[in-house]
Amino acid sequence: MTKKHSRRDFLKSGLAASAILMVGTKATRASQGPQLFEKSSIGSLELPNRFIKSSTWSGTGDKKGYMTDLALTFHNEVARGGVGLILTGNQIVMTNGISLPYSIGNYVDSQSEGLKKLAESIHKEGCKVVVQISHSLARSNPKLFFAEGDELWGVSAVPYSSDSTVPKEMTQSDITRLVEAYAAAAVRSSKCGFDGVMLHGAHGYGLHQFLSPAWNRRGDSYGGSFPNRYRVVGEILEAIKGSVDPQFPILFKLSAQDFVDKGLEPPETLEIARRLQYDGIAAIQVSACCSVSGKDKHCPKTEILEEKDEGYLLDFSQYVKEALRIPVIAVGGVRSLSTAEGVLKDGKADYISLARPLIREPNLINRWKSGNTAKAKCISCNGCFETGMQGLGISCKIERMLKENKQDSTSHSFLHTSATPGS
Numbered sequence: 001m002t003k004k005h006s007r008r009d010f011l012k013s014g015l016a017a018s019a020i021l022m023v024g025t026k027a028t029r030a031s032q033g034p035q036l037f038e039k040s041s042i043g044s045l046e047l048p049n050r051f052i053k054s055s056t057w058s059g060t061g062d063k064k065g066y067m068t069d070l071a072l073t074f075h076n077e078v079a080r081g082g083v084g085l086i087l088t089g090n091q092i093v094m095t096n097g098i099s100l101p102y103s104i105g106n107y108v109d110s111q112s113e114g115l116k117k118l119a120e121s122i123h124k125e126g127c128k129v130v131v132q133i134s135h136s137l138a139r140s141n142p143k144l145f146f147a148e149g150d151e152l153w154g155v156s157a158v159p160y161s162s163d164s165t166v167p168k169e170m171t172q173s174d175i176t177r178l179v180e181a182y183a184a185a186a187v188r189s190s191k192c193g194f195d196g197v198m199l200h201g202a203h204g205y206g207l208h209q210f211l212s213p214a215w216n217r218r219g220d221s222y223g224g225s226f227p228n229r230y231r232v233v234g235e236i237l238e239a240i241k242g243s244v245d246p247q248f249p250i251l252f253k254l255s256a257q258d259f260v261d262k263g264l265e266p267p268e269t270l271e272i273a274r275r276l277q278y279d280g281i282a283a284i285q286v287s288a289c290c291s292v293s294g295k296d297k298h299c300p301k302t303e304i305l306e307e308k309d310e311g312y313l314l315d316f317s318q319y320v321k322e323a324l325r326i327p328v329i330a331v332g333g334v335r336s337l338s339t340a341e342g343v344l345k346d347g348k349a350d351y352i353s354l355a356r357p358l359i360r361e362p363n364l365i366n367r368w369k370s371g372n373t374a375k376a377k378c379i380s381c382n383g384c385f386e387t388g389m390q391g392l393g394i395s396c397k398i399e400r401m402l403k404e405n406k407q408d409s410t411s412h413s414f415l416h417t418s419a420t421p422g423s
C-alpha cells in the first residue's frame with residue numbers, strides 16, 4: 001500500500017519552496033506586494049478586493065434543483081458583506097450528478113429564470129459571481145435521483161468509498177454526454193449573466209475522479225497515463241471555449257493531494273495545474289483531501305480556534321503558485337485578517353477564499369475593512385450543514401444556539417462544548 005504523507009511531510013520534503021525573497025544577502029518580505037483591499041482582476045473579471053466566498057453546498061435548492069427565495073437570500077447576505085467574488089456551491093450539470101439534497105441545478109434551460117435572478121441579485125450588491133458546475137459521478141447519491149432512467153456513473157466500476165454503491169463504468173457515449181452537459185451549463189451560466197464558471201476538480205467529485213488514479217482504473221484513452229486521465233478535462237474546456245465568449249473566465253478547483261491510497265500527489269498535481277494554465281484557465285483554487293481521506297487529513301478541518309491552526313492548505317497553494325503565471329486562490333481555515341495579509345505578503349496565493357466564517361458573519365469582510373480586525377467568530381464546528389440537510393439552508397449552529405438559549409457568545413464553556421463536530 002502506498003505510504004500516505006502528511007502536510008508536514010510535504011513541507012519537509014522541500015517541495016514547497018520558501019516565499020521569502022532574497023535581496024542581495026538580506027532576506028526581506030515582499031512588503032510592497034498586493035494588498036487585500038486593492039482592485040485586481042482574474043482574466044477579464046475585475047474585482048474590488050482579494051477576498052472570495054468559496055464554494056459551499058448551501059442546501060437551498062428545491063428537490064429538483066430549482067432556485068428558491070432561500071437561495072437568493074443566502075447569497076445576497078454574503079454579497080452585501082464585502083467579498084469581491086462569490087463562487088456558488090456546485091450546481092449539478094446532469095440529474096444523475098447530485099450527491100447532496102437540495103442542491104441547485106444547472107442542467108436544463110427551464111432553470112434559467114432562477115439562475116438569472118441569482119446573478120442579478122448578487123450584482124445589485126456590487127459583487128461578482130462565478131458558477132461552480134459539477135457532476136459527482138461515483139460520489140452521487142442514487143437515493144436522490146428523480147429522473148427516470150438515471151444511472152450511477154463512475155469513471156471506472158470503482159465505488160467512491162468502501163460503503164458506496166459500485167457505479168457503472170462510463171461508456172464513450174456517456175462521456176460525450178457529460179462533456180456536452182458541462183458545455184451547456186457554461187453557456188446557460190453566461191446567458192444568465194454570471195461572470196464566469198468554475199469546474200470542480202477536487203474533493204472526490206466527478207472531474208477529480210477522472211484525474212486521480214485512486215478512482216480512474218480505465219484501460220482506454222481516458223485512463224492510465226496523466227495525459228489520458230486529463231483528457232476529459234481538456235475536452236470539456238474545448239467544448240466550453242467553443243460555445244462562449246472568448247473573454248468568459250473559466251476557473252478550476254484542484255486537489256493538491258488526495259490523502260488516499262493511489263491518489264494524487266503534489267508533483268502530478270503541479271503537472272495538472274500547468275496543463276490547465278496552458279489550456280487557458282483563468283485561475284486555480286488549490287484545495288486538498290476528500291471525505292474519504294484519513295481522519296487527521298479530512299477537510300474541512302474543525303476547531304480552528306487559534307491563529308496557528310489557520311491556513312492549513314497554504315503550503316499547497318504556494319507550491320502551485322510558484323510554478324504558474326495565472327492567479328492562485330487559497331482556501332482552508334483563514335480566520336484572521338493577519339493570516340490573510342500573510343498569504344499575500346509571503347506569496348502563498350493571490351486571493352483568499354473562505355466560506356464557513358461567512359456563514360456565521362456574512363459582513364466579515366466589511367467589518368475587517370472598517371477597522372474592526374478581530375478574528376472571525378466562526379469556530380469551525382461544521383454544525384452549519386445540519387439545517388442544509390433539512391432543506392432550510394446552511395446556517396451557523398452557534399448563532400442558532402445563542403438565539404435559542406440567549407447565551408453570551410463569549411462564554412468559554414459554551415464555545416468549548418459546541419466545537420465538537422456533530423454536537
